[in-house]
Amino acid sequence: MEQDDDSVIQHVTSMNGKRKQRQKDIEEDPRRTEEYPLGTHPSWHEITDILNTNPTLIVNTHSNLQFSQSENEPENYPQPENWEDILNFWTVKQIQDTFHAPAFLPHKSHWKGLPDGPKQLSFGERFKSFFPPLEAEFLTSSVWHILKGIGYLKDYHTFLTNKSEHDILCLQDGLKAAFDLLECLPDKKKTGINSQPWRYHPEKGGPSFIVNAKAYKIRGIGPPKKNTNLPRPRAIATHTRIEALLLADNLNISFDDAVKHIKEQLEEDSEEVNGDPIQEQEQDQSEEESDYFNIESEDSEDSEDL
Structure with a gap:
């Protein structure tokens, strides 16, 4: 199937830019x-x-x-x-x-x-930060320099110097497992x-x-919680968006101007169907005033008969 050359149709039907829905973990329980x-x-x-x-x-x-x-x-x-x-x-x-x-x-x-x-x-991988290698050189002002002279680093480096490669690897694997706990x-x-x-x-x-x-007492990390107190932006209906895109392409105007034009047209159509509310209000007020004067006239005639 050949690709449609109409840029508007391509824009409307394109899936680019749409966010993927997060797959909910079947074990997720709020x-x-x-x-x-x-x-x-x-x-x-x-x-x-x-x-x-x-x-x-x-x-x-x-x-x-x-x-x-x-x-x-x-x-x-x-x-x-x-x-x-x-x-x-x-x-x-x-x-x-x-x-x-x-x-x-x-x-x-x-x-x-x-x-x-x-x-x-x-x-487990962090153990190397606390058990640096034998060739590490420390500043005299560093606390590690002190530990290398009288602390646990002295014992560790002595072990690295005197033991076989197998023993050293076993110790380092044990340290990694220990740090992981x-x-x-x-x-x-x-x-x-x-x-x-x-x-x-x-x-x-x-x-x-x-x-x-x-x-952590969890099974996984969930998505950020939505703040329901924030006002949600009003979205344009899908059919209105498509109509605006087509109108913008036909009239060579911007998308926003096309949306504004469609909204104005909808408002005009609504006024034609429902009538002018101001005129209706004035007409209702005129009818009420006419009824009021008619009532006064009838009351006046009744008083004259008496």
Whole structure:
């Protein structure tokens, strides 16, 4: 079939520019339950908002362990001694109990339906930011320089130096799997080895933490919720639009002028059918006045007869 050369017909029948309808997930359920406090598919804005106001509502924390206390540390200062303690330390609840005014940020990863733009690294992939390679060089002013001399980085780099490639790969795979289980991590925006371990939130003032997307009590990310309070623009009827396009092409005028012309024609036709409302009002008023004078005349004649 040959393509129609009529530009107007092509414009009317073209599907270009039409937005695709979002395919609704068969598991999507808007009901709010204990298992899914925001429904199964809340919007990204809802997730961001709840993490800012009530983060424990949406996270699925499994552990509730106690920490041992050190006599040389302030009261309630956590002292993780094993892997379970570490998992519990990096939870929203424990961070709220440990840090002053912490901020919790969303993790743009893992789920379908995320907003457009680049995705963030998974927690498993983030372990390299906290376990930099052996050849990494640190500034003397960097906290990582201190940790390399007396902290866990010293032990890690010693392991990288003395162990076989197989042992190193096994350890790194284990670290990746371990980080993937953490509920929170410091918001370390910059990936440079000399960047700060975390950033402080400009509004809340405390340190910022990213909450692992895998910990959310959801099944996916839903579309943005429509604001029903906003006025909706009035759409031109389809047949009117087609008529305006054809008229604009025939008269060589703009589409807006064609729409205006059609509306004026419709108003004129409506007035011809319904009549001039002003004339009808004047006619009705004249008839009422005539009836009024007739009544007065009849009353006058009756009084004269009396």
